[in-house]
Structure formats: C-alpha cells, structure tokens
Amino acid sequence: MELAKKLLKYSGTTGDWFAIIVPVGIMLGRVGCMLQGCCLGKVCAANWFTINDASGIPRWPAAQVEFIFNALMLVVILLLRWRKIAPGNLFHIYLIAYGSFRFFHEFLRDTPPILGPLSGYQIAAIAIVVLGAVGFALRRRAA
DSSP: OHHHHHHTTOOSOOHHHHHHHHHHHHHHHHHHHHHHTOSOBOBOOOOTTOEEOTTSOEEOOHHHHHHHHHHHHHHHHHHHHHTTOSTTOHHHHHHHHHHHHHHHHGGGBOOOEEETTEEHHHHHHHHHHHHHHHHHHHHHHHO
C-alpha cells in the first residue's frame, strides 16, 4: 500500500480504513473456519467452552475466540475513530493488538511448532507487532 501511495503521490493516511476492513475480513474468514471445522484449537478436557471437532474430540474454540477478538477490536477501532483518538495510527494499533493476541493465542491452537516451541504464525505475529510499533512510532514522530 505504501508503495502504491508513493507511485500515485498520495500523501494522506489510509491505515484508519484498513483498521476497519481487516478485522471484518478476518471475522469472515473465521466464519468459514467455524463452518468447515478447520483452524482447530488444542485438544483439552471437555468444558463449557470447548468445541467438539468432527470426531467428537473437545478442543479449544480457536476460530470462535479469534472471531470475538476481532469483533472487539472492530468496536475499539470504531470508538477511537469516532472520538478522533490516534488518527492515522489506528491500523498500527490494530497490528500491535492482533499480533500480540495471535502470538499468545497460538499456544492454544493445534499448529505444529517450527522453531522450538514457536509456530510459523507466532514468528509472523512477532513481525506484525514490530511492524505496527515501528509504524506507530514513525507516524507519531512525523506528527
């Protein structure tokens, strides 16, 4: 996006719109996960919050929790936008929050580790947090 903005000589901020669009897109994706039974959580003891997979095995409700997180973040972003708090930085705030959430939530998902105890998603989540933090700092410095 930043490259397209440079090529088009557009100097306005676009991230605040992405901060609204991206959680909605992820939520729609998680609806697909819930309907298809993919993106499973780890096997755990049956409890009020567990979801049984296709084999009847109780699991952490990974897709449902991620859906709820993104729904809550959408509300937060809309409130920040409405109150004109951190204009131009809402997408950076979302990246930091989502990357942090996903890093820790990944320990409850049934994803194979690739580097010690970390999955590829956790490594990507760290990169997302760093990208969001750097973007936030650069935008604040420019303002």
